[in-house]
Amino acid sequence: MSEKVSLRSVLFNPLSRNNPVVVQVLGICSVLAVTVKLAPALVMGLSVIVVLAFSNVIISLIRNTIPTNIRIIVQLVVVAALVIIVDQLLQAYMYDVSKQLSVFISLIITNCILMGRLEAFAMSNKPWPSLLDGIGNGMGYAIILVIVAFFRELLGNGTLLGYQVVPQWCYDHGYVNNGLMILPPMALIVVACIIWVQRSRNKELQE
């Protein structure tokens, strides 16, 4: 029974209470870069979930064979290989999105969430909890990405996923898209707002 509860928390804790972006403040770089529009943010989030889940499982499967003095290298090789495969798949099946994300897919390799999870969790846990941990943390990252991209695209372009959502009469009455939202600093400010909301709801996170 107790194991069930802990598996649940492994999967769902990263979504809010232990979120990699807003609580541990990891992976901020890509949050700034890929959240101008919703569509690339979704693909990026999905890619991180896939890479994180698979690398967690693979590292967990071979954790007992890895020589300790080269374990970081082994982790990096596994992550890099998975990222390259994801990048190749995107180039083959979602060419336009991969052009937009360009270098940021490759930069998943350097995303600290991945190394953090591999080193802290997968190296010392069985494959099944590692899979859940990877999916959980990936989703925690993706959720923040999607929330930030939602506000930036809505306020910056008046669109969502490329479709116009702010009606024309708003513009006729003097509403103007906020160009500042498209610039990177606003991503940080939106992240800060999310952190603010989350801390005020979770008293135990307040310092």
Add this chain to the structure above:
Amino acid sequence: MKLNRQSNVYTVVYIIIMVVVVGAALAYTAMALRGKQNENARADKMKQILASIHVAPAQGEKPAEVFDRYIVGQKVLDASGREVEGENAFDIDVAQQSKLPSDKRLLPLFVADVDGATKYIIPMSGTGLWGPIWGYISIDADGTTVYGAYFAHKGETPGLGAEIEKPQFSDRFDGKHIIKDGVFQPISVVKPGMRPTGNEDYVDGISGGTITSKGVSAMLDNCLVPYRAFLTSVSREKK
């Protein structure tokens, strides 16, 4: 005997096996997806060529079909304006050709038919601030007036040099002349408010993207000059 996981031999063997396995997996994915990726790259190139004549494939339309509808001919020329046999214009690496001396280059040319009017599309390739830039420029049947242009870049600064890929920039080329009063002069890109030293037509560059703008200017110069013989002969025929 228990395996010593901390020994050097174990570590080295471990690394070798890992590299072989990972290398094989990556090589396999790359090979398996190569065809699909090349197809995408070709479709993307077609879209770029079409953008220079202000045509964009609609949602769900195959770029290849639109391309075949508008592009009625593909030729490869030499510097004297004669057609070279046995070359495929679409597959020529313009970036490589643009580095050769202008009389040794193979010059691809796409002939488009826009609502009954003939346009010549010339591919270009050059260097911006951080990396390669390239583009396509379409010229009216008279060989003197620019009909449209399209520019793209690999990694220019967003918001500055990267603005060259936006229509706001490329549309400035519409209607400019590359043959003016019978003299062949590629268009210059100059700082806003300035004028070029010669008599040529010019467009405003991008503020804050000076080196990219200069790159575009140099690219126009480098890639249009070899077509001089062809364009002058076309413009004479039309007179």
